[in-house]
Amino acid sequence: DIQMTQSPSSLSASVGDRVTITCQASQDISNYLNWYQQKPGKAPNLLIYDASNLVTGVPSRFSGSGSGTDFTFTISSLQPEDIATYYCQQYDNLPVTFGGGTKVEIK
Amino acid sequence: EVQLVESGGVVVQPGGSLRLSCAASGFTFDDYAMHWVRQPPGKGLEWVSLISWDGGSTYYGDSVKGRFTISRDNSKNSLYLQMNSLTTEDTAFYYCAKDGTAARSHFDYWGQGTLVTVSS
Numbered sequence: 001d002i003q004m005t006q007s008p009s010s011l012s013a014s015v016g017d018r019v020t021i022t023c024q025a026s027q028d029i030s031n032y033l034n035w036y037q038q039k040p041g042k043a044p045n046l047l048i049y050d051a052s053n054l055v056t057g058v059p060s061r062f063s064g065s066g067s068g069t070d071f072t073f074t075i076s077s078l079q080p081e082d083i084a085t086y087y088c089q090q091y092d093n094l095p096v097t098f099g100g101g102t103k104v105e106i107k
Numbered sequence: 108e109v110q111l112v113e114s115g116g117v118v119v120q121p122g123g124s125l126r127l128s129c130a131a132s133g134f135t136f137d138d139y140a141m142h143w144v145r146q147p148p149g150k151g152l153e154w155v156s157l158i159s160w161d162g163g164s165t166y167y168g169d170s171v172k173g174r175f176t177i178s179r180d181n182s183k184n185s186l187y188l189q190m191n192s193l194t195t196e197d198t199a200f201y202y203c204a205k206d207g208t209a210a211r212s213h214f215d216y217w218g219q220g221t222l223v224t225v226s227s
Contacts, residue, residue: 087152094166100151101151
């Protein structure tokens with residue numbers, strides 16, 4: 001199975017800060033990497049697919065990059081409504097696997 | 108508008124069985140693969156199972172293989188998960204999720220989830 005190592009597991013930042021989350025795959029997954037946002041009590045919501053493609057309607061402050069084994073998810077200017085847990089997910093190989101999640105809080 | 112509505116989550120005893128359902132609307136159901144994903148309360152996401160657009164191919168995570176069976180009825184726009192030999196480790200919110208393709212890619216829509224509690 002492909003292991004997805006996401007870091008940090010949690011972070012606290014101020015409104016307006018740039019926030020970066022990393023995800024490392026245990027083997028090359030090309031760009032078969034997606035990012036989801038999950039707010040408390042809600043289902044996950046797709047933000048970025050295929051490493052860098054922003055889902056229609058998602059604010060442009062969210063972005064993703066990377067390929068191979070190393071990926072980055074960025075919020076360019078953190079907003080109060082971005083409080084959530086973020087997950088990376090690979091689909092190159094079955095089983096589909098998720099990172100452990102990054103809980104983002106406001107300082 | 109795409110909608111996925113899960114049902115069937117209840118409290119069940121260890122060793123018991125349960126069938127979850129997911130009613131889909133707002134898209135052409137038989138054009139897309141479908142997944143089940145679960146999340147123990149307060150924990151992370153775990154992929155459970157995938158079924159191809161026509162039901163001809165199914166795949167499972169190691170923790171449920173041999174105990175769970177995914178199926179779909181395209182005439183009813185419905186997805187199912189038959190869960191047997193349940194253990195306390197299966198306690199989780201179960202989400203159905205639509206794939207972005209007929210095969211395997213991103214999960215572009217999710218249901219609200221249904222809670223399965225395995226407890227004596």
